[in-house]
Amino acid sequence: MIKKDYIQRYVDELAKMIAKMLQLKEANQPKMANNELDDFGNRFLGIDLNELIKLEPNTVINHLVSTENFELIHFKILEDLLFHKYLLNLENSNLKSITFKVLNYQLRSDKDFNMERNNRIKQLVL
Numbered sequence: 001m002i003k004k005d006y007i008q009r010y011v012d013e014l015a016k017m018i019a020k021m022l023q024l025k026e027a028n029q030p031k032m033a034n035n036e037l038d039d040f041g042n043r044f045l046g047i048d049l050n051e052l053i054k055l056e057p058n059t060v061i062n063h064l065v066s067t068e069n070f071e072l073i074h075f076k077i078l079e080d081l082l083f084h085k086y087l088l089n090l091e092n093s094n095l096k097s098i099t100f101k102v103l104n105y106q107l108r109s110d111k112d113f114n115m116e117r118n119n120r121i122k123q124l125v126l
Contacts, residue, residue, distance in 0.1 A: 010044055014077055021084060030088045037085050045074055049085060057097035061105050075106050083120050100124045 017040045024033035041049040047068060055063060064070040070078070082099040089095055103121050106114070 010073065010077055013044065014040070014080060018080065018084060025088065034085065034088050037081050037088075041078075041081050045070075045077060045081075047078075049081060053085075053092070053095050053098060055098070057094065057101050060098050060101055072109060075102060075109070078102055079106055079117065079120075086124075096124060 017036055021033045021036045024030070024036065038049050041047055041052075045068075047064075052060065052064075064074070064078070068074075079099075079102050082095070082102055086092070086095050086099045100121070103117055103124065106117055107121065110117075
């Protein structure tokens with residue numbers, strides 16, 4: 001279980017990283033933006049996002065829960081990372097499927113309603 005004082009740090013660092021990643025994307029540097037996402041995944045979640053994307057989409061949630069010991073907060077962070085990674089790699093169908101699986105898992109598991117998550121799911125379905 002993650003201690004509450006770490007959760008705020010995760011969220012603060014995630015916000016900083018996403019702001020930096022969006023600046024890089026705007027500056028037409030998608031590779032550097034993608035690297036920011038990958039580095040954050042390694043540092044804060046202890047996973048290699050690129051290796052995760054290679055997995056079969058139907059096995060990802062079970063892998064994260066059983067092997068990586070992911071909790072709800074981990075999935076919330078991963079949701080942001082994967083969605084932004086997808087926006088940089090729209091042609092990657094496996095990334096799209098895995099992002100969709102994580103978002104749906106969050107939708108079922110999180111008791112709080114999240115409009116942004118619902119909008120992301122709609123974007124992925126289109």
